[in-house]
Amino acid sequence: MTETHSAGVRGDSGPRVAELVASRVLDVPDFPKPGVMFKDLMPLFADGEVFRQVVDGIVAYHGRDAFDAVVGIEARGFVVAAAIAYAAGVGVVPVRKAGKLPRPAYSASYALEYGEATLEVHEDAFTAGHRVLVVDDVLATGGTAEATLDLVERAGGTVAGFTVLLELGFLGGRERLAPRPVHALLSV
Numbered sequence: 568m569t570e571t572h573s574a575g576v577r578g579d580s581g582p583r584v585a586e587l588v589a590s591r592v593l594d595v596p597d598f599p600k601p602g603v604m605f606k607d608l609m610p611l612f613a614d615g616e617v618f619r620q621v622v623d624g625i626v627a628y629h630g631r632d633a634f635d636a637v638v639g640i641e642a643r644g645f646v647v648a649a650a651i652a653y654a655a656g657v658g659v660v661p662v663r664k665a666g667k668l669p670r671p672a673y674s675a676s677y678a679l680e681y682g683e684a685t686l687e688v689h690e691d692a693f694t695a696g697h698r699v700l701v702v703d704d705v706l707a708t709g710g711t712a713e714a715t716l717d718l719v720e721r722a723g724g725t726v727a728g729f730t731v732l733l734e735l736g737f738l739g740g741r742e743r744l745a746p747r748p749v750h751a752l753l754s755v
């Protein structure tokens with residue numbers, strides 16, 4: 568469900584949480600490359616009360632019993648994933664950039680808004696049929712998310728949901744991931 572309120576801030580966990588996210592995003596022009604408007608969520612992470620409400624909002628949206636594990640995508644996704652996992656009382660599985668995992672891993676290369684990268688997950692990361700909530704801070708082109716969702720499935724997990732704090736709608740990530748549902752606290 569996507570809600571709209573009078574100030575035009577949209578999100579699918581309600582206008583109050585969307586406002587909170589909007590209030591803690593800094594726009595940084597030309598980072599990390601000319602032409603990119605970088606959305607910096609560090610102020611949100613640094614505000615304990617806002618961070619708590621954001622984490623609680625994500626758990627409430629999906630339902631505490633709807634997932635058995637949380638996947639976080641390196642690096643900013645780790646911040647959100649660990650907090651959600653703790654709040655829900657489940658474990659967290661890191662999806663890491665290439666070469667960081669110590670044991671046999673599945674690998675997926677992809678392009679993102681400002682570059683290319685490879686992500687990996689341990690082959691034994693999930694119990695068969697585990698319902699996995701995948702979280703990240705930002706959805707832009709969807710390259711990172713698409714690679715991660717594929718990795719989760721290759722490793723035997725079942726994707727229970729995909730949540731981001733902020734979606735850059737004009738970059739088409741949601742359409743790229745369709746028909747998989749995308750939950751974004753704030754869409755711009």
Ligand SMILES: O=P(O)(O)OC[C@H]1O[C@H](OP(=O)(O)OP(=O)(O)O)[C@H](O)[C@@H]1O
Pocket residue numbers: 640641642643644678679680681684703704705706707708709710711712740
């Ligand atoms: O939708 P996309 O175009 O794929 O972009 C979204 C990804 O870009 C950022 O990660 P980045 O690779 O910059 O890594 P970081 O978290 O280590 O900064 C962000 O945290 C997402 O993971």
Ligand SMILES: Nc1ncnc2[nH]cnc12
Pocket residue numbers: 603604605606607679680681705706707708735
């Ligand atoms: N514009 C952007 N701001 C922050 N993170 C991003 N990841 C991909 N594009 C991004």
